[in-house]
Amino acid sequence: MSFLDLDRNATTPPYPAVVECVARHLRDTPGNPGSRHAAGRRARRVLEDARESLADGLGAEPEEIVFTSGGTEAANLALAGLIRGPRLGEEAADSGPTTVLVTPGEHPAVAAPLAAGAAAGRWRVRRWPLDENGLLKGDELENPPPGLRLVSLIHAHNETGAILDVAPVLVRCNRLGVPSHLDATQAVGKLPWAFRSLGATAASLGAHKFRGPRGIGALLIRSGAKLAPSLHGGHQEGGRRPGTEPVALAAGMALALELRMKELDDWTTHTTALRDRLEAALRRDCSAVIHAAGAPRLPNTASVAFPGCGGEELLVALDLAGVGASLGSACASGSSEPSPVLIAMGLPPELLNSSLRFSLLGEEPPEQIDEAAARIAACVKRVQEPCEPRHTPKIG
Incomplete structure (x- = not known):
């Protein structure tokens, strides 16, 4: 049977061409893209070609793409790096509470770090009501909660498949000067999707959802937005995500998105x-x-x-x-x-x-x-x- x-x-299983692409670069492009010799420069060129290809497919600028280990790390990086406000034990009565507004039923990549932050007293979590079809109900930004520091929305729900109308919310966030994050893990590769047109501050995604390799994803962060790094080490990814970049996986991810968007x-x-x-x-x-x-x-x-x-x-x-x-x-x-x-x-x-x-x-x-x-x-x-x-x- x-x-x-x-x-x-x-x-999803990677496209056969993606498997071949990753294997080829593992074999033929072994240099560290941070090295300044010929092998490093070859690896850097492959990495930046992948970044430019992804930017084209995602409606973003190359410098707005930060390679991560997947959607979970990207979402965690966005949440920790964008939320601003008083921390536990700080006397900051004038700035009020730190509040994060989210959609109910978030993926654990978003729900778990928010729960951890709430349990530690670092921020409060408020959830936007949904209707019987899983769509946003009402306007939670008409009277924003005190101390609102971030709005995080799931663009297409991983369980129900419901596609949220996020564009009006993102417009309102920009008018209020509140950073926004989109969990676009199920949306990218399944919907026409353009980061700059949507207007989010940040968006997270993972390659293996659209037939790319496992172990790589990306955080898209709008040019000019401030993102505090969660890790500290080297200068990679503009200092936003240190660690030697996975050149072969990046090339495979870029090819997977290119193939998916064509079809x-x-x-x-x-x-x-x-x-x-x-x-x-x-x-x-x-x-x-x-x-x-x-x-x-x-x-x-x-x-x-x-x-x-x-x-x-x-x-x-x-x-x-x-x-x-x-x-x-x-x-x-x-x-x-x-x-x-x-x-x-x-x-x-x-x-x-x-x-x-x-x-x-x-x-x-x-x-x-x-x-x-x-x-x-x-x-x-x-x-x-x-x-x-x-x-x-x-x-x-």
Whole structure:
């Protein structure tokens, strides 16, 4: 039985050409890009070519790109480097509290550092309400909270696929003089996306979400914005992220984005049709409930509830049936708590506890989607069936 992987928001396999590109530079470009000899200069040229290619694909300037180890490090760097305000134990009554305004259900790359900062008393976290489709509700910036130092928004949600209308919020942030951060990890490579046009102060992303290599990502930081480094060492990346740059991975990341953007229109059309095909089959055969169905969504993402099933039990059954799915973010897979974003959307417990995420690569043939839907329906039926009562034999 073949394994049908419907957990592609967790990671994607790199393009074959990306694998070859990374291998070639590991072999042929071994110099340190900080060295001033010929081998170092060759490595520097590859690194800066990759930076320029990424800038072109992301609608940014080359100097606005900081290479990181992935989206998680990029988000942490943005949060720690952009937040300004009093720290625990400082007497700064005149400046008030340090407040961060965020969307509910953030990826752990954002939620965890914010929770750590709040627990240490360094800042307060306020969450922007969501409607039943996972979209921003109301205007939290009409009366900004005291001491607002940062607004962090998830552009496209990794669980529901809902695409937030972030542009008006970013315009308001700029008018207020408040720094902004976009978690663009699921948006880049799946949507038309341009950093400078959006107007964010910073944005984080990871290469392996759009068929690039694992172990590399980027923080985009607007020219002129001040970013306090989290690490200290060498002069690399303009002093914003010290450490020897991974030249081969940077080249692979740039190639992956170039390849994805060339196929984006066709990929979007094909992948949306596959997602809709899967959802229609699950509605028909499982009485499934599709979350965020009224919102603009990523083409490849379906968040689905199966009333009468436990999500954990169904996930195990699907794995045994050869179908990959998830309860939510892979980075939060150890949590048994209901999804924070689904809670923020106001879903009842029977939907909260029976929800799974399916995410597509976009290259699956339609018959594979049909097979996956059939396996899912069979698993749902088994999980929903009540256990047969055991007959205890009479003694004597």
